[in-house]
Amino acid sequence: MPRSEVGTLKWVSKQIKAKGLQKLRWYCQLCEKQCRDENGFKCHRMSEGHLRQMEVFSGNPRKIMNDYSRQFESAFMQLMKTRYSRTRILANTVYNEVIHDRQHIHMNATIWTTLSDFVKYLEGTKKCKAEYTERGWYIEYIDYEKLEREKEENRKKKSRQLQDDKERAKLEMLIINSKNEKEDITLKPTAMLRSNKVDNQDKITFEINNLNNNIAVIQSNSILSDIFNQEYDSSEESSKTIIQPSRKRSNSFPRYLLD
Structure with missing residues (x-):
């Protein structure tokens, strides 16, 4: 034709x-x-x-079917990851979008004969969560990258919390030590202790003989210093006075001439 x-x-x-x-x-x-x-x-x-x-x-039929199965699973999971990563959706809906491409790998060329077998495979390999209802199989994508990020964030939060607890404990120890130091520095009244036991009726006496003698010596020294100061002042005044010669002429002659 x-x-x-x-x-x-x-x-x-x-x-x-x-x-x-x-x-x-x-x-x-x-x-x-x-x-x-x-x-x-x-x-x-x-x-x-x-x-x-x-x-x-x-x-080599097994190798060819495994290659087709791998390609079909990759296309299916790529759609689940990009479009339905956060929703719970019917598996038949995703399958219809996969086969919408004319160049897709058909399921009759894979190791799975029906869509239910493929969904059970995804659930068994923990790639999706599956649940069967009256409408059919519902699947939900398991994002391991998101779970890993959450684990890493939780690990960082725990490490930060431990670091904060250590710093808080150090600050509390510093505060306690500073308080103890202040208590040691404060003055406390202490009772007077005597070396020898003395009765309460005994009297305490003081000797002041040496004190009187010292007072007398101090008074005598002060009198002598006053006398010395007076003499020194009078000498200064006498040194300041200047003897001026008299300018008057005497009219008297010597006695021997008169004789």
Whole structure:
């Protein structure tokens, strides 16, 4: 059957039909080819290219299925991490968004035959929390990076709290030590203790003989100093007086001339 030429109405109609999602059972994952009906899919399985891919698949089927399963799980978990990381959502809703991409890995090429098996696998590997309800399987993404950050924050809070407690204990010790030092410095009245035991009736006497003698000596010294000061003042006044010669001429002659 000849193919339609590029740009014709028939070619455009085929391109429009190919853009939409087709049935998964008419999709060949090995050849990555989507057929539009049962007859087309039957013709594809009988083609030479498909038979060649089947020979390759029969050589190592486990490895190829594991690769497809890994790719499907990666696409599913990437959507859960980016869009539904903080919500609890139906697994079927996420699956419909995954298969919306025409280049996605189909589940019939993976090791999981149904979506329920895949959800149970995610729950068993602790990648998601799963809960079955009347509407179907609800799943919730487990963000291990967020849990690790929370653990790190809690660890830092505990370390800061321990450091604060140590500093608080040091301050309390300093306050207590300062109070003890102040109590040691304060003066306290003490009782007078006598070396020898004396009765309360005994009298205390003081000798003041030496005191009287000292007072007499001090008085005599003060009298002598007063006398010395008076003499010194009189000598100073006499030294200040100047004897001036008299200018009067005497008219008397010497006695021997008169004789």
